[in-house]
Amino acid sequence: MDSKYQPQLVEEKIYKEWEEKGYFIATVNKNKKPFSIILPPPNANGSLHLGHAMFTYEDIMIRFNKMTGKETLWLLGLDHAGTETQFVFEKYLKKQGKSRYDYKRDELYKMIWDYVAENKNTIKNQLKRLGFALDWSREKFTMDPEIVKIVYKTFEDLYNQGLVYRANKLxxxxxxxxxSFSDLEVVYVERTDSLYYMKYGPFTLATTRPETKFGDTAVAVHPDDKRYQKWIGNEIEIDGLIGKFKVIVVADRAVDPKFGTGAVKVTPAHDFNDYEIAKRHNLPMKQVIGFDGKLNELAGKYKGLRVFSARQQIVADLQAKGQMIKIKEDYIHRVGTCYRCG
Ligand SMILES: [Zn+2]
Incomplete structure (x- = not known):
């Protein structure tokens, strides 16, 4: 007998025997209590990492319950993981000096599909090497036609029960x-930016994003702010860079009277706080930045400019017009960024 344990000499053989004898295959048995776990499907965008060894807990639970006489099922699944996988694949393309734009849509889809297929095999081998008591006869993949059908059906059921609805939302x-990303996927970073104090009708107000002003639909002040009482509820006229326009002044407790001048512009389509203010005061939403990151036709002559170049241009034009009161250059604030791109 060897003094050292050599797993490769024994484990594969034992696992094969377990599989061949169907020990992990669940059957419906009315005389036995069922016990089942769905394996959280690993993303097929790489191989399993050390964290996946945590599945051992599930393996122990399945085996324990099987030995107490229950009919057990540990259901195996693998996840295509959609944009997550695309992200990993794009990093791989980048290493080869390529990007997703070098391929047609269906070509890229196929390449990612093949990449997933390869990873699925690697993962399945790893799960077997870990000795997991999974029911291989019921293997699922998140893009299996019958699974996709269940997802659609579930969505339809939720819709019919009024639990899913469609509306405009930031x-x-x-x-x-x-x-788009969920709130959990947004990474907030601290940044030092300029805070621009600009003339805005009868007010001076501070903003870090003057380029969004074409989407303003109100000015908001704190209801207790004595400086602005006489304006609340009134419409004011602003001499803007692309012509005169009018907005209403609303009073809202979300406004911090200590920020800037205590009066803020409300841009519901491009700021979460402003979106909430707009909902409370029934303000319209004007989207001025498109999904391509460029200003749209509502920005007049600034249409087609990306956010940062638009900001530079607008600041210069406000200065030329005598509407830029001052610029505070060391304003520290938190900015939401993409967890992938920064
Ligand atoms: Zn991104």
Missing amino acids: INYCTNCGT
Whole structure:
């Protein structure tokens, strides 16, 4: 007998025997209590990492319950992982000096599909090497036609029960990735930017993003702010860079009277706080930045400019017009960024 344990000499053989004898295959048995776990499907965008060894807990639970006489099922699944996988694949393309734009849509789809297929095989071998008591006869993949059908059906059921609805809402969107993100996927970073104090009708107000002014639909002040009482509820006229326009002055407790001059412009389509203010006061939404990250036709002559060049141009034009009161250059604030692109 060897003094050292050599797993490769024994484990593969034992696992094969377990599989061949169907020990992990679940059957419906009315006389036995069922016990089942769905393996959280690993993303097929690489191989399993050390964290996946945590599945051992599930393996122990399945084996324990099987030995207590229950009919057990540990259901195996693998996840295509959609944009997550695309992100990993794009990094791989980048190493070869390529990008997703070098391929047609269906070509890229096929390349990613093949990449997933390769990873699926690697992962399945790893799961076997870990000795997991998975029911291989029921293997699922998140893009299996019958699974996709269940997803659609579930969505339809939720819709029919009024639990899913469609409406306009502000979302986190990355113009580089070309997709929306959940709040959990937004990374907030501290940045030092300029805070621009600009003339705005009868007010001076401070903003870090003057390029969004074409989407303003109100000015908001704190209801207790004595400086602005007489304006609340009134419409003011602003001599803007692309012509005169009018907005209403609203009072809202979300406004910090200590920020800037205590009066803020409300841009519901491009700021989450402003979006909430707009909902409370029934203000319209004007989207002025497109999904391509460029200003749209509502920005008049600034149409087609990307956000940062638009900002430079607008600041210069406001200065020329005598509407830029001052610029505070060391304003520190938190900015939401894409967790992939920064
Ligand atoms: Zn991104």
